Amino acid sequence: MSELRYDGRVAVVTGAGHGLGRQHALELAARGAKVVVNDLGGDRSGVGASAGPAQDVVEEIVKNGGEAVADAGNVATPEGASGLIKTAVDAFGKVDVVINNAGILRDKSFKNMSVDEFDAVIAVHLRGSFLVSSAAWSHLREQGYGRIVNTSSPAGLFGNFGQANYATAKMGLVGFTKTLAHEGAKYNIKANAIAPVAWTRMTEDLLPADFAEKVGVDQVTPLVAYLAHEENPDSGQVYTVGGGRIAKIFVAEGPGYGQQETLTVEAVRDNWAAINSADPLTVFANVGEQMGPMIQLLTS
Ligand code: NAI
Structure with a gap:
């Protein structure tokens, strides 16, 4: 069977200094893609900033014989997002793949959730995915090729205690993905979303400890890489992935009840x-x- 390669492709991976994004960046680079490793370098709740995590991943890629550049911009700001796409174009001449992965957590029961906690999470996950995709969009349209992978979550699709901010952002990304799929279709731009489960700093105190080895980030990246590949035939879809299992998640409607008289x-x-x-x-x-x-x- 032929190996899936990304030679000649330029991929931008947001939040790639740790966890899932780091693994996506390493895998794409190992398979020939030129990668822009973006990471703001803050803590799990999005506080702080450091160029270190993005730079470390770039060094790892280069050490393994790949090509990558670092970007420590904040995807939640228009300047950070457009600067990130500019980094790709300046370094590698174009952008083919956008993986919107950056994320933070500010979990609180809804009763205690502040406006700031709501806004901060929406800003990184939802606004950040919008801003980075928006900055890349004209490049993807003009070249008649693009692959966008957004990172949703089971918490968004099914709801989760303490995550009203996060779940809102993550379900928002489903509508965003489906709309980009429609608007990108005639330009060969495909947009899909994943709802992953993996052991990272984001989940290490949420998942059972004996899961750690079984739900590694390497159990998620192959799906992301496939969705980012030229051979991926599908767009506008959402897949859950983790621990060795992948399944498509459907937004579906029941048969319903219909009558012609005025509804009472x-x-x-x-x-x-x-x-x-x-x-x-x-x-x-x-x-x-x-x-x-x-x-x-x-x-x-
Ligand atoms: P992580 O905390 O290891 O990685 C997230 C990365 O995003 C960090 O390196 C962080 O510095 C970066 N980041 C945060 N805000 C940023 C900003 N404004 N600009 C640029 N970079 C920023 O967490 P993990 O688990 O790897 O998460 C990756 C994505 O997967 C997130 O969107 C998360 O919500 C999603 N996800 C993860 C799940 C899991 O089980 N690990 C479950 C469902 C979704």
Whole structure:
């Protein structure tokens, strides 16, 4: 079987100084990509900054015979995001792959969550992914090629205690990914998202300790690398990945209840079972398709 290579490709990986991003950067570089290793270098909650983590990963890549440059910009700011894409273009002439991975945690029960704790998490995960993708977008469109991988989370897709800020950002990234997939389609830009589980400084006190070796970051990166490859056929999808397992996560709709008379509160009550039915589920490819059943009802 042929090896998947990235020779001639330029990849930008955000938050690549530690954890998952570091592993993505090392893997892509080992397979021939020129990599921009971005990391602000703060702590897990996003406090502080240091050029060290990005530089360390670049040194590791170069030592292994790869090509990489460091960028210590903050992806949550327009200057940081545009500076990051400029670093790629200045160093390597273009950008082909954007992996939006940078993230922080400010967990609090909703009762105690401050506006600052909400905003800080949205800023890095959601705004940061928007800003970096936005800065790269014109390059990807003009060259008629791009691969974007966004980092969502099971916490966003299914909800998690103490993570109203984080879950909001992570589910926001699903809508963001699906929309970029639609808008990028005619330019051969593919956007997908992952919902990973891995042992990193972000999760080391959240996951059971005996999981550490089994849920390594190396169990996530192969999916990210495949989604970032030219051969990846799919766009607008979300995959959960970790501990040796990968599965697609669907946003699906039930058969529902439809009637032509004016809807009443009593009709909602009396048809609650049909409204909540999950048999069968339909996965729609776009908003137009999703409106299909309603239009059918209105025109029948
Ligand atoms: P990590 O803390 O090891 O890595 C995150 C990196 O992002 C750090 O190196 C940090 O310095 C960098 N960063 C933070 N704010 C930044 C900013 N404004 N600009 C540039 N860099 C910044 O954590 P981990 O686990 O590797 O997380 C990577 C991504 O995966 C995050 O988006 C996280 O939410 C997501 N994720 C991780 C899961 C896990 O099980 N480890 C589960 C679900 C999602």
